[in-house]
Amino acid sequence: MRELAERLGRAEGALPAYVYDLDGLGAHLAAVRTALPPPVELFYAVKANPDPAVLRVVAQRADGLEVASGGELAHAADGVPGARLAFGGPGKTAAEIAAAVRAGVFRFHVESPHELRQLGAAALAAGRPADVLLRVNLPATAPEPRAAQNASPGSGARLVMGGGPQPFGMDPVLLDHCADWLAGGSRAAGALRLRGLHAHLASGLGAAALLGSAGRVLDFARRWCARNGVRNPEINLGGGMAVDYLRPGARFDWPAYGRGLALAARAGETLRIEPGRAVTAYCGWYVTRVLDVKPSNGQAFAVVAGGTHHLRTPAAKGHDQPFAVLPVAAWPHDWARPAAAAGPVTIVGQLCTPKDVLARNVRLPGLRAGDLVAFGLAGAYAWNISHHGFLMHPEPGFHYVGTG
Numbered sequence: 070m071r072e073l074a075e076r077l078g079r080a081e082g083a084l085p086a087y088v089y090d091l092d093g094l095g096a097h098l099a100a101v102r103t104a105l106p107p108p109v110e111l112f113y114a115v116k117a118n119p120d121p122a123v124l125r126v127v128a129q130r131a132d133g134l135e136v137a138s139g140g141e142l143a144h145a146a147d148g149v150p151g152a153r154l155a156f157g158g159p160g161k162t163a164a165e166i167a168a169a170v171r172a173g174v175f176r177f178h179v180e181s182p183h184e185l186r187q188l189g190a191a192a193l194a195a196g197r198p199a200d201v202l203l204r205v206n207l208p209a210t211a212p213e214p215r216a217a218q219n220a221s222p223g224s225g226a227r228l229v230m231g232g233g234p235q236p237f238g239m240d241p242v243l244l245d246h247c248a249d250w251l252a253g254g255s256r257a258a259g260a261l262r263l264r265g266l267h268a269h270l271a272s273g274l275g276a277a278a279l280l281g282s283a284g285r286v287l288d289f290a291r292r293w294c295a296r297n298g299v300r301n302p303e304i305n306l307g308g309g310m311a312v313d314y315l316r317p318g319a320r321f322d323w324p325a326y327g328r329g330l331a332l333a334a335r336a337g338e339t340l341r342i343e344p345g346r347a348v349t350a351y352c353g354w355y356v357t358r359v360l361d362v363k364p365s366n367g368q369a370f371a372v373v374a375g376g377t378h379h380l381r382t383p384a385a386k387g388h389d390q391p392f393a394v395l396p397v398a399a400w401p402h403d404w405a406r407p408a409a410a411a412g413p414v415t416i417v418g419q420l421c422t423p424k425d426v427l428a429r430n431v432r433l434p435g436l437r438a439g440d441l442v443a444f445g446l447a448g449a450y451a452w453n454i455s456h457h458g459f460l461m462h463p464e465p466g467f468h469y470v471g472t473g
């Protein structure tokens with residue numbers, strides 16, 4: 070990574086750039102796989118990073134991809150033909166559902182009774198059965214106190230997507246409506262095969278908290294599936310494995326999580342997970358150059374090329390993005406090189422907004438204009454969640470290390 074970053078730094082106009090370490094991604098995925106017991110299937114949530122090269126590496130080692138829009142569906146089907154796709158997410162349009170049925174999607178994660186009926190109509194019209202998991206919004210799934218302890222400040226605000234009122238999934242009473250309709254004998258219902266339940270309740274949890282959540286989901290799903298005659302149920306436990314942005318060397322405890330799932334699994338069941346962030350975050354770097362360094366009212370600012378319109382993650386999650394400085398000796402001008410003094414420095418981008426902050430008050434004595442900064446943990450929810458059009462700066466380049 071470092072060698073490529075320094076090479077890009079010497080090339081005219083090559084920075085800012087994203088660098089994806091495909092070999093690192095492949096090795097990470099292999100380790101994740103090893104930690105998961107056989108009944109657990111690993112899907113990858115494409116919304117974390119849909120880069121085509123990243124998807125190819127992931128698809129080689131995962132059991133499938135979870136897509137959350139017609140756009141992601143078309144992109145994944147095009148980029149990794151033959152990959153098993155699960156189509157989830159709220160607000161699927163009739164056109165998206167019809168296209169997904171025609172494309173032979175592996176599983177539909179259904180978000181509402183209305184969506185189920187639309188899917189039934191589409192499957193009937195296409196003459197092609199569709200396989201369904203109903204997405205449940207479990208009541209009383211407020212994370213336990215230990216979940217809060219488990220999530221360090223660096224993992225950022227946890228995104229809670231289950232429990233209280235949510236646009237995601239269905240209350241148990243709506244699940245029962247779905248089951249009644251499926252059992253009602255209509256031709257549209259006959260075009261659907263109910264395989265089990267899906268739950269993605271929160272993001273940013275440690276292994277212990279996530280296992281606690283999985284236990285509650287399994288408990289509910291087993292009873293619900295037994296009551297509704299779903300044999301050999303599939304239970305999708307969602308994603309949400311934490312990435313700790315304050316401790317970039319830390320990793321979600323996949324071995325502990327895998328051991329917990331092995332204990333929880335029962336014969337005949339398929340357990341499936343669909344992480345995004347904890348799969349690809351570590352393989353991405355956003356490499357840029359310090360354009361200027363200056364003091365302001367007792368604080369120092371380093372302005373880098375690009376900014377949060379390329380890497381929105383720290384602004385979105387409210388953390389300092391971890392980084393490494395790659396010093397550059399050359400200085401082409403005949404005036405003094407702007408440099409940071411001993412005090413803290415705030416690293417900002419080129420946008421005309423005070424929100425364009427990548428890292429606040431970091432110790433960087435000697436950081437100079439012309440040095441390179443490589444921001445890590447930029448492989449998930451980074452480029453693709455950023456507001457690229459704002460201020461019309463050029464887009465970053467994309468580069469890859471290895472082939473995965």
Ligand SMILES: *Cc1c(COP(=O)(O)O)cnc(C)c1O
Nearest residue numbers: 114269272308309310344345346
């Ligand atoms: C976003 C999302 C995921 C992935 O979440 P991560 O926190 O990136 O692991 C999985 N499933 C669903 C339904 C999601 O919305």
